[in-house]
Amino acid sequence: MAKTHVTCTINGEETEFLCDPNQTVLDVLRDDLGLTGSKEGCGSGDCGACSITVDGRLTCSCLMLGPEAEGKSIGTIEGVATGDHLHPVQSQFLKHAALQCGFCTPGLIVATKALLEKHPNPTDEEARYWLAGNLCRCTGYDKILAAVHAAAAEMRGESA
Amino acid sequence: MNDISLKDALKVVGTRPVRPDGVDKVVGRAQFGGDATMPGMIFGATVRSPHAHARIKKINTAKAEALKGVKAVITAADMPEIVSEEAFVGEGPMNFRDLSNNLMARDKVLYDGHVVAAVAASSMSIAKAAAELVEVEYEVLPHVIDEIEAMADGAPVLHDDVFTAGVDPKPTKPSNVAKRVEFAKGDLAAGFAAADKIIERTYKTAPVHQAYIEPHACIAAYNADGQCTVICSSQGQFMVRAYCAKLLGIDISDIRVVPAEIGGGFGGKTLVYLEPLALALSRKAGRPVRMVMDRVDVFRGTGPTSGGTVKVKLGAKKDGTITAADAEIILQAGAYPGSPMGPAAMCCWAMYDIPNARAVGVDVVSNRPKVAAYRAPGAPISTFGTESAVDEMARELGLDPIEMRLKNAAKNGTKALYGPTFQNIGYVETLEAAKAHPNLQAKLGPNQGRGVATGFWFNIGGESSASLAVNEDGTLVLVSGSPDIGGSRASMAMMAAEILGIEVEHIRPIVGDTASVGFTFLTGGSRVTFATGMAVCEATNEVVKQLRGRAAKIWEIDVEAVEWRDGSAYPAGDNAGKFEPLSLADIAAKAARTGGPITAKGAVNAQGAGPGFGTHVVDVEVDPETGHVKVLRYTAVQDVGRAIHPSYVEGQIQGGTVQGIGWALNEEYIYTKDGRLDNASFLDYRVPVASDLPAIDAVLVEVPNPRHPFGAKGVGEVPIVPPMAAVANAICAATGVRMTSLPMSPPKLKAAIDAAGK
């Protein structure tokens, strides 16, 4: 079967891969590129565990075919921290105990970062609706929202 | 350290450090079940029944085997036939033969999604294609989904060897009713005769799935020498090992199970679905096999917990004193016997001191997936009934729902219906704390209502192992056998740090594989912080003893004259002040010269887990034109004994509560007329999303458990018990309509509101 050759940028690095036309970007990231931080919780865009950004826009990597990545700039959870320096969203998730099992966490962090880059000071309602596509079964979302607001404050330069 | 009144003296326990496994989880590096690889790995897929009930006439695997890239195809013929034997490996009752047949159907398929064959191939897409090429010839049989219909005469009988246990005389005909249990005390008839008011209602609940976000996943290697390695996500690596050994006829010593990080379990990962299949495929293919379910498989083939019918009769005096209480709980077991009807019956009246009471549990099989444990198995179902009835009684008698409960509350010395006499319980304290909470002062508007409900869970102890080793630099490695599903590594390290008098960051807590730590019962029953915590404390106390011994040796004084505090050895008694204190690092550096490595293990069969109680208060707003329910505020009060890491204790309460809200409002298994699951996706199996919810105010009440070194009680399960009744009671307060069937979804609530003419 003929594979498609794709060239794109992942977390700032130029990346090439070969994929089947019906492989999703999530499959490519996890199975071919070793980027297993993006998780498959549903494969149908209903859980958000595979959240990535494509040219800066938040999406589910399970809802995008590998060949569609051609020429795109993709951001995954593996690119959120800078070296060993955690992004404020990551450090606030830790500080606020906003994770239990941690499986939905990569998707939530990617989605929260996208939220705060667009809306630096979201209301609780805005944050909850933005994150409605990220299912978390452990926390009841309470501490996640606390972490989101704390990260927003930190990113705005207010003392967290 | 056993003096639990010394809360103020605690330096680590009760604080909120960052969890030791946290960074891996926020950067995407944590390895979950589907993330691990092995050299030469191939990929497995399952073939599942499209029928609810059918006899397997023939399976033809030739076409699948012929597909290029296919390395192995297995059916039940490749698995040993297992004799009927009760298993005590997981949470809740299970029979090894039934579990084997549940993994891979042998003669009959018993539900839509039942596995009939499995394949392994060099890629996932080839494996999936091969699965479609397996030809199964079925003789479709009549099926039954509902538990009441399954009990009726003439219902299709699933098993010809199931005769109702627990009834006298023993039935002569097989049926779908597997078992009946009864707990009773006092004189029910007299109790009802003494009542001024009797309420009698039948409640119905739908099966709900644990809905952990991580689908089941494993990778398994069966080596040519018979040595097996399994890396998987589960609630117990020793459970997986025991099941794989038994179901495949392998010695336990030949299997090593390595726990991956687990992406949620809630009881649903306390048994096996994939691991024995992956091992059997690996044995046949000679290659490691990875198997990962997709979400559809998870809904069709695993969990859920029971749906059921709960019949409640409650009698009370005008002043609110309960004189008699009766409940019959009929639960779906799924395709094989073993619903949580026992704990459902035991828990449903446990909040109350009732002189005359009875609770009956009935276990019924039907053509649904075999139920699995789900957070406080059974208790939420029965308690939806009993706490709805108590609310209705309070309403009828014009009493405040909290006062009604205080009047009848179980206290220290109360003999529970299921046997034990309660000690050190904090039920009344939760009611009082709820009453005092500011949320109860909030004014309610039109179509808004407030509901109260309470709940109970036993919490358990059991077998746990831990080991602690002092490193050369004075830091430590703590290994325990309990998979960490919600932050338990943090609490284990905190307890050890407290005893050692050091900072928690100096201890690296690890979840050991089955070859590196002693046997540990699975993570379930809210047992880890209690039981594994005791093993950790035992190991830590032993390390402290050794550290004192080493200091004594260095100083050449008696060990009794060495005191351990704040992470250092101090000379005490007559020797006080004679030597400079020796820190952990000082002693570690001299370990080789003072007797070698400093290590200790803890191994316990923990008894005396403190029972847990919670009181929940919820405010809702109902849209009477659509039946939509909005949760406005939620207060969840719980006696937690002692919170080791309060953030993760609150997290357990908040998470359990929200699962309960989902159970109350929208979650359910929906079947088509031909017995197929119609909503096997997160799109139509509707778990709560962030925008559905308000803040969940978790309130910790601490009535310490004297059996635990720091007073801890289990906390994870109680919070899912009250929400369904609390929400139903709030809806009743808002609309005047009493909902007796879950979920209270918009079409059902709208129909009830319209029928009541409200």
Add this chain to the structure above:
Amino acid sequence: MYSPTYAAPTTVDEAVGLLANASGSARVLSGGTDLIIQMRSGRLRPQTIVDIKNIAGTIGIREEADGWHVGAATPGAEIGENAGLCAAWPGVTEAVQLIGSTQVQGRASFAGNLCNASPAGDSVPGLVAAGAKAVIAGKNGKRTIPVEQVPVSPGRTSLAADEFIYEFIIPKSSGKTADAYLRFIPRTEMDIAVVGCGVCVTLDNNGVCTAAKVSLGAVAPTVLVVDAAAKALIGNKLDDATLAKLDAAAQAACNPISDKRGTIEFRTKVAGVLARRTAAIAFSRAAAR
């Protein structure tokens, strides 16, 4: 073994050629939020996937003399960022942004939502009520039809095998004209509409409705245009009597099914409720113009 071919043409003609000459079934890929799921579940297995997003004009929004031109595959998130279109057509733009999650919004488009041909597509009643048209490209060039003429039954459209939607034209709104869209779902997000309702009204200076279009989703095999509901509004202010007539007309138009998402009775009643609530929003928006 299933293995489709993927093509990403850069011109309309190339795309039409690929669709016309495909061996076996072909499918157009816009945002993919339905198509990829259906391929994965095995419900659809197109032999050819034609990704139209590299064709100029399929993504983006332009205001022209004849209306707002919205590229067929423009994602909902981008539509939501277009202040001009959102101000002109709040109902249409809010509706498309109700589809799925924020993540789905990064991909999901009008064309995908319409061509999936589910009666419950959130963006369709809004487009219909607003009088939007679909520009369809095919072998014989482009043709323009009202949006409501695209779906013909659940899962089927009126497009020929060689055709795809290139863009939408939403008329310019002028004077006291405004729209609204509401849907009912069991949760607050992430559900398929149990009922959806789009309303567009034009008022005179006294608040009397002079023109109206009412559209209902998820209550019939395709999205409905409910003329009787529009008639209930035209010539009237939004008083209790008008609302009651509107409610009744909406309910009378319903021909729903009972399924896992709602019963016939529930869908019918809620259609009436939503018609009233949506009309109230449209009226108040129009009055404010």
